[in-house]
Amino acid sequence: MTDAPTRAAAPVASPLDPERVSADFPILAVGPNTGRRLAYLDSAASAMKPSQVIDSLRATYESAYANVHRGVYAHAAAATENFEAAREAVRDLLNARSPREVIFTRGTTEAINLVAYSWGRTNLEAGDIVVTTELEHHSNLVPWQQACAATGAELRFIPVDDDGVIDVSGLDALAEGGRLRMVAVVHVSNSLGTHVPLDVIVPWAKSHDALVLVDGAQSVPHRSVDVQALGIDFLAFSGHKLMGPTGAGALWGREELLAEMPPWQFGGEMIRRVEYETSTFNDLPWKFEAGTPAIAEVTAMGAAIRYLQELGIDAVHQHEVEMTRYAHERLLDVPGLRVLGPELGVERGGVLSFLIEGTHPHDIATLLDTYDVNVRAGHHCTQPLMKRLGVHATARASVYAYTTREDIDRLIDGLAEVRRVFGLA
């Protein structure tokens, strides 16, 4: 099953050279424990930053910094221009119709909260249904739990099978007995890599006149995502997972929906006219951007998007598919190791969660760190999914544009060492 995120005119991707890409990432050159290259396999948590992004942050503060939008002097104009250029970069990345549809947020979490508050608390009521999946990161689960608790709407779940693959066979029953209003789903699971079949879920949601919000935190940095082609209503992503700074991300929403939604935070920037008793609010997108934004970070997120586009997002995706498959195959050869999530050959994002019989994921991650191989261990902010799969925690390796075959070989060598230390080899 595939949705159709690839743009029609996409050129054939030229293969990515991860060694050349890595040269742009100063932090990868020398690991803190061994002095060898850092085998960073935790990009699903946060990506490393290329010099182009670091330079952008420095350039803002050194040569184009002031508060945005209202200043009349040269620096203010330059800072505003660069900040708004990032909005255009997001628009272009997502193939949105207008930059007015791009709201800057601190990241995915704040973007989803914006919709859950502004749209959710205005529109949801008892008898309404919000549907999400059993895969969700807490950031696309807890805001909807809260919105439903506050409004009396009911939260329902599209189930996963034991491989963590979405089971769409019971979709129709999920809409029975109420009014389906919102379908808020992750695009690619951060815990398992599961690819959610939007090509099935979106038409189903639309047949019930429901809105669709997509958590794009693990898809936008890694594959071409076209919000118009997907036919969705909202999409959230984080800049820091796209090689940009922390503290900057975006919500994309269809303009006619955003225009009807009330502001959710109030103060400077988001107003048009203020009197002591009452105020009127600014136009889109600034209506949703109260207070001074993360000026340098948003500007540098624009640089990160341009960097990703220069690498070629399809080339990055193709590289990740190859690295993920290679890592998956090699992991399956490790005795006692179980990979969770979709089977080899089933479409997945660049995320591999695994367990080794007889060791705890935290011990695996701690030992791998001694070899400067970085993986994450824990519940990955998906506690209900872990419970559903009957595990407390997993170790998780994830790939990006700078991941090399050697990084994965070092992971496998490190796991052999883990097994030796724990007396399993």
Place this chain on the structure above:
Amino acid sequence: MDDLYREFILEHYRNPQNYGTLEHPTFEAEGQNPLCGDELHVQVEVDDAKVITAVRFTGQGCAISQAAMSILSDEIIGKSLEDVAKLSREDIVELLGIELTPVRLKCALLGLVVVKMGMHDHAGTAAPAGWEGVDEISWART
């Protein structure tokens, strides 16, 4: 960091001391570290002089949490409750003889937190300042 998994720790992980259950514990408590899913259930037997005569625990989780509980159980048998109440974070680090990052320190402290909370719950005294709700560790009377 290599030292974290020295043989001393691994031996306690593989063959924990005082693992199991007591028939007539004086008090018991359990705790979890939701960060990594470490779990410990600790039972303690105390004599009339308020000296610990037996400890048993069950649990699952990372090597640090389980080994630390095993080492702690050896340490507190024969000690008075008063002495156990005085045990600090630093004492645990010293007992383990390893350096821990803040995240892994939580794993190492789980056992002591459970013992302290069980003890104070049994005595009906308030948990000592700074220990109730240590970080993300939760506990429950059993």
